[in-house]
Amino acid sequence: MKHKRLGFGAAGIALAGLAIAIGVMYEPSIDPIGPPAPASFDPKLVREGARIVALGDCIVCHTAKDGKPFAGGLPLATPFGTIYATNITPDPETGIGRWSQEAFARALRRGISRDGHQLYPAFPYIHFTRISDHDIAAAYAYLMTREPVDASAPANDLIFPLNFRPPVAFWNILFLRKGEYQPDTTQSAQWNRGKLLVDGLGHCASCHSPLNAIGGEQAGKAFDGGIVDGWEAPPLNALGNAVHPWTQAQLVTYLRTGRASEHGAAAGPMLPVTRDLATVPVEDVEAITSYILSIQKPGTAAPSAMTAVAGKTMTPGEARGSALFQASCAQCHGPASPMQAIGERPTLAFSTAVNADTPRNAIQMMSNGIGWHGEDTLNYMPSFIDQYDDQQIADLAAYIRGAYSNRPAWSDVEAMAAKLRKEDSAR
Template sequence: MKRKSLFALSAVVVVAAAALVPVLWSGSDYLHNGTAVAATPADQAALIKKGEYLARAGDCIACHTVRGGKEFSGGLPMATPFGTLFTPNITPDDQYGIGKWSQDDFYRAMHTGRSKDGSLLYPAFPFTSYTKVSRADSDAIYAYLRSVPPVSVPSRPHELKFPFNNRNLLIGWRTLFFREGEYKPDPTKSVEWNRGAYLIEGLGHCGMCHTSINAMGGPVNSAAFAGGLIPLQNWYAPSLTSNKEAGLGDWDIKDISDLLKNGVSQRGAVFGPMAEVVHNSLQYMSDEDVHAMSTYLKTIPQKSEAPEHLQLETSEQFGGELLKQGQKIYADNCAKCHADNGLGMPPSFPPLANNQSIQMPSAVNPIRMVLNGGYPPSTGGNPKPYGMPPFAQALSNQEVAAVVTYIRQSWGNHGTAVSPQQVSDLRSAPLD
């Protein structure tokens, strides 16, 4: 059956949200370094266990499981500027899943972005990142996905606008934005650094959210990892290349690791799409792999930032009025948890003072948190997270703008004032 993948929108899937395709597992042998060898039951069990771990690293379940549905049975609607995509059933069901795919078919999809029949896959299936995954890891993921229970649920066709429903257009897209090839270790770096780079750039596909996309749905490669607004989700994925945003050059490795593994650290907490990534994927990774990812992230150099999105600005006088109004709103609603001095009580209540995510050029994330509230992910290291209550019903657009302005400009923070119109635009944004 033709693999129905996702469309060319490299930032639509949360840091996250990865599409992996299971294929036929023979049950008696597997490929290792391209050579077929006999698999004992113990070998097969070990391979499946490894594949389950790697599938977690790729966050396959996030895209291919509807809330309350059977695992990997697909059907999740994903709105994009090009139309609505529906994730496919990737269980090993022969009729509606991909049970008739071979192991080589699976690797070809991962490595080249081509389906079983050779047709081009839409690159919201992140083959631009998965091409870096090794054949051995691809085979392990294949073995695991072939072991899950088959589900007889047909995949729903995508509802893409013309001309984006024409797969032939992907030829041009691939020429511009896709370079095939497995990850090549940097001999000047440590084994740990290379492991982190392999996970971040490959299975983790972090660039899908943290790199801006252009009008063609392609990544702005000149600003890789430099941050960008996730289309239609209206969350801002901060820059990993600038210490003014989420660049981690001045963070301790422990704080980075805690944030990835637990969703909270002494430096802050994750919310929104990143919370889902931690909940579904990162909390299950080994301490060694999380440390390797942290090591790599800490060394990503600063570079040119992503193209700035239009942000409404206020006059200096109105900004001053908002700041004064916001001080009282903060004292009445926020200081109990985040303290008068903005230092909070981490990790339960994150600090707002000297918090990069508060004072970035884009104010999208703090506005959405005040409006909608939210929780960090529930993880093994933080099983009962403290949440942020929503204030959308309690505060007007101007009041939200005022308190966010106050937070962005107090305790040494250097953010700009927020416009009530920005709040109005985000008030109706989707919560997921």
């Protein structure tokens, strides 16, 4: 009888576990609606929604290169394969035109699509769950009044078993903590606004935190830095340890313009974020910077900045890099360059990329540059990936590290340059 009771007990546990598994893996669909008329939305709410969508960087992930805004199709590289961003225009067939506000809110808060399938956590619903009901309604109003675009995203290309969506439910058990942000009454209104924007809408930790083996943010390491699309997202909690510690004014300027006079220019995945933040009220960015500067960890300050040293003994690689620098870089970045004054280009001695632990961002900057984007040319930098091979990129990196930083020389730079060139060409 004892063994039979144990057997029934084990069976009961198994059945209960199966019931829980089915309950979390499968969600009911929410009935489709007829696409709402744009005129049915309050214009004031639509304007508020533009601000919310910009703070959430929605257009950054949901717009493919040369594609229509919000029409999806952008490939998002993950350690598990490629996910393609979906169409969030109000197109009724390929977008969210038949989604009710209820379905939209469930997707943001719980990562569940209108038809009940699990959304992959490349969509940062674990952060969006903190957004208020009003902000969700505003974002919905804004997106549902955009131009509908008939565009289907390519099929995702993920490894087994992640190419099946139901297991994502178990990931949610580990990492999704549902609920609106609750203000900290011991802090100021600006600080609370900043924390809500950084942890919620802005989902900054998604890029600026290391991930674990199953793609979740590592516990206890929020804002310690991460890797996004081949670029380093530097730690947001170490800005006080830069060669020139960041001030709030510099950080506000950087987030709104993509450059800071004593730190450098935004590039890679961060550049479009700054373009979005340029469109929101300055008080939002001031709140973001107030919170970020409040989470700085104590640490060893970076060695003081230096300028290029004439007559310094260089390695063969640095000597080759010096010649390349004089040919291609000195006119903008040389010590006597007029572009440093006219274009507000800081000395490379202050550069986060030049002073980083790895050469990743320096390589990416030299290889890919900063694309031309309209009248604002101050952030422009040409790409050299077609002009220089991996060894030449490595030589340039060796030169600027030795000439403009007091930190140790980087190692295996050419191998990283080759690896990043291959990865970038596949995107």
